[in-house]
Amino acid sequence: MAGMAIETPAPGPSTDGSRPSPLPYDALLLYSFGGPNKPEDVVPFLRNVTAGKGIPDARLEEVGEHYYGFGGKSPINGQNLALKAALEAELAARGIDLPVVWGNRNWEPYTRDAVAELADLGAQRAVALVTSAYSSYSGCRQYREDLALTLEARGELGEHGSTGIQFDKVRSYFNHPGFAQANVDAVVEAYRELADGTGAHLVFVTHSIPLTMEAASAVSGATYSAQHLDLAGVVAERVAAELGHPVEWTLAYCSRSGPPSQPWLEPDVNDHLGELARAGTRAVVLSPIGFVSDHMEVVYDLDTEALATARDLGLTAVRAGTVGTRAPFVAGLVDLVLERAALARGEDVAEESVGSMGAFDSVCRPGCCRRRDGEDSGVPALCSTGLYT
Numbered sequence: 023m024a025g026m027a028i029e030t031p032a033p034g035p036s037t038d039g040s041r042p043s044p045l046p047y048d049a050l051l052l053y054s055f056g057g058p059n060k061p062e063d064v065v066p067f068l069r070n071v072t073a074g075k076g077i078p079d080a081r082l083e084e085v086g087e088h089y090y091g092f093g094g095k096s097p098i099n100g101q102n103l104a105l106k107a108a109l110e111a112e113l114a115a116r117g118i119d120l121p122v123v124w125g126n127r128n129w130e131p132y133t134r135d136a137v138a139e140l141a142d143l144g145a146q147r148a149v150a151l152v153t154s155a156y157s158s159y160s161g162c163r164q165y166r167e168d169l170a171l172t173l174e175a176r177g178e179l180g181e182h183g184s185t186g187i188q189f190d191k192v193r194s195y196f197n198h199p200g201f202a203q204a205n206v207d208a209v210v211e212a213y214r215e216l217a218d219g220t221g222a223h224l225v226f227v228t229h230s231i232p233l234t235m236e237a238a239s240a241v242s243g244a245t246y247s248a249q250h251l252d253l254a255g256v257v258a259e260r261v262a263a264e265l266g267h268p269v270e271w272t273l274a275y276c277s278r279s280g281p282p283s284q285p286w287l288e289p290d291v292n293d294h295l296g297e298l299a300r301a302g303t304r305a306v307v308l309s310p311i312g313f314v315s316d317h318m319e320v321v322y323d324l325d326t327e328a329l330a331t332a333r334d335l336g337l338t339a340v341r342a343g344t345v346g347t348r349a350p351f352v353a354g355l356v357d358l359v360l361e362r363a364a365l366a367r368g369e370d371v372a373e374e375s376v377g378s379m380g381a382f383d384s385v386c387r388p389g390c391c392r393r394r395d396g397e398d399s400g401v402p403a404l405c406s407t408g409l410y411t
């Protein structure tokens with residue numbers, strides 16, 4: 023064999039497990055919410071987010087102040103760049119050649135910038151990975167609509183979908199083992215920050231949504247809140263096992279908006295901390311399982327507001343980290359991309375999950391994640407069984 027060149031195997035299904043295939047995909051779209059980078063961006067960003075959504079002006083001014091309090095700069099863009107770098111490193115470590123392009127629904131680089139970049143790269147079939155782990159209009163269909171509208175604006179939306187780059191989406195991954203494990207690790211670390219964590223109550227926190235959106239999210243397999251409760255049970259059980267003592271837990275919500283007359287998921291985390299304190303709880307760990315990184319809702323609504331509430335109530339409180347770029351999370355995302363690729367190739371794959379719900383759909387089912395039950399807004403959406411399903 024001496025003198026023979028060592029050939030790099032051509033990309034394709036691996037025979038020895040060392041070089042898994044991303045085919046048929048030739049690019050990965052890291053698809054996020056976006057946030058302002060400087061004070062002048064704040065108002066235009068808020069206009070983008072709230073276009074046609076009836077958020078009261080008072081709420082917008084309040085949210086604007088949250089951003090100005092942090093110099094007009096949301097942490098989310100830096101966090102997405104860090105996640106992009108971590109994904110690139112993980113892909114490279116596994117010998118997978120798949121460029122990662124970043125785009126946002128509400129700020130630069132916009133979805134249209136990302137699609138243009140994908141086109142420049144010559145991409146023909148891309149897989150989208152959204153930075154929302156749960157299934158609801160906000161974390162699923164709203165991204166799929168935005169992608170369809172972006173292609174439409176490029177003149178690339180036909181009767182049955184994109185006539186340009188084809189897009190598939192990674193399933194909602196709240197119950198993927200990687201996301202679960204990264205949250206377990208973060209919560210265990212938070213408990214270890216407490217002098218005595220044995221009696222500390224674990225409060226999982228996520229973004230509130232209107233009850234109409236909650237009801238409509240059921241079509242994806244289980245409602246948004248039920249998805250959180252299922253994951254929370256798994257995380258709490260594993261945390262208790264690692265710490266060697268029982269852990270009592272609950273789920274609370276933050277970042278409510280909309281008019282006061284419109285019901286949203288409750289209890290609000292601040293009210294909930296009050297209830298816990300009145301019931302005799304002395305210490306809490308707050309785990310923001312609804313968010314993948316420490317963006318504005320986390321650094322303002324939890325670190326600023328909820329931790330102050332806890333202090334006022336005399337509670338000792340520690341905020342657990344978000345999954346961010348933790349290794350089990352990043353490795354799990356790459357596993358999910360490979361799973362989606364294998365499904366696209368028509369292969370049988372074990373779609374891994376924790377908890378009781380099983381893997382969510384990789385191709386969204388009809389009616390999945392509408393804003394309201396039964397609503398047909400007439401807005402096209404990709405990555406489903408049909409453009410208007």
Ligand SMILES: CC1=C(CCC(=O)O)c2cc3nc(cc4[nH]c(cc5[nH]c(cc1n2)c(C)c5CCC(=O)O)c(CCC(=O)O)c4C)C(CCC(=O)O)=C3C
Pocket residue numbers: 055056057058068071072075077081082085096097098153154155158160161229230231232277278279280312313314317318319
């Ligand atoms: C479920 C959910 C997630 C979690 C999933 C995910 O992570 O994607 C999320 C994330 C985010 N939400 C964000 C910001 C905002 N969300 C708003 C408004 C709303 N969010 C909603 C839901 C969600 N939102 C809903 C039902 C509304 C009402 C209007 C509507 O129906 O759309 C508003 C308007 C003002 C206000 O109402 O607060 C802002 C400014 C940022 C950026 C943060 C940063 O800059 O660091 C991020 C990551």
Ligand SMILES: [Fe+2]
Pocket residue numbers: 229
């Ligand atoms: Fe939001």
